[in-house]
Amino acid sequence: MKIAATFAAVATATEWPGQSLDSTCGAIATVNAGDSPVNATCTLSLNGYESNFVSVGGVFWTSGSTFTSFDGVFDGSDVEVLVFFTQSLNLDDELDNSTCGTAADISVVCSDNGAADDTANLIGNFAFAPDNNSFQVPVANADESFAVDLSAFGELDNQTCNGAAMTAAGSSIACAFDGVADVAYFGFNSESRPENPNSYFA
Secondary structure, eight states: OOOOEEOOEEEEEEEEOOOBTTBOOEEEEEEEOSSOSBTEEEEEEOTTOOEEEEEETTOEESSSSEEEBOTTTOOSSEEEEEEEEOOOBOTTSSBOGGGOOOGGGOEEEEEEOSSOOOOTTEEBOOOOSTTOOEEEEEEETOOTTEEEEOGGGOSEEEEEETTSEEEEETTEEEEEOOSOSSEEEEEEEESOOOSSGGGTTO
């Protein structure tokens, strides 16, 4: 059985200062989990700092700070975490750097579940950069009841249900997935995004 692991050892890290309210300070940290997120519940911590964008490739968010993954989707124990921290302007109209964390502030604790998460229509990490506006979104345990409201992403186009019948109405999309594939996908282009879009649907 897998044991709980803390992503404490930062193998590689990159950090940058904020340029504007739309391009804030951030960090990329590749951390060794000591174990895989597969069939586990992993809890992300930023050491008290707040984020406006977080991306962890190959995982499926179960809340704003927790995620899991599946066999065949995630491999190994090295996890790359991309974070843009929340910043505001100070009294001099300059970016306040006191709200900027570092790579060392990024940690994750994983606890083995003993089996894969069977939550129906669990949406995975799909936004890999804050300025990305074209998405292919993975869905684990997808079934014919899948539906999602995309109104937080502004005006939409090019909605797709890859290989499945689609119904689109306004900002909502429904896909009649057949449940055969381990991971299904839907796609869309948007004009904007909410904060922390990857965990938005959790």
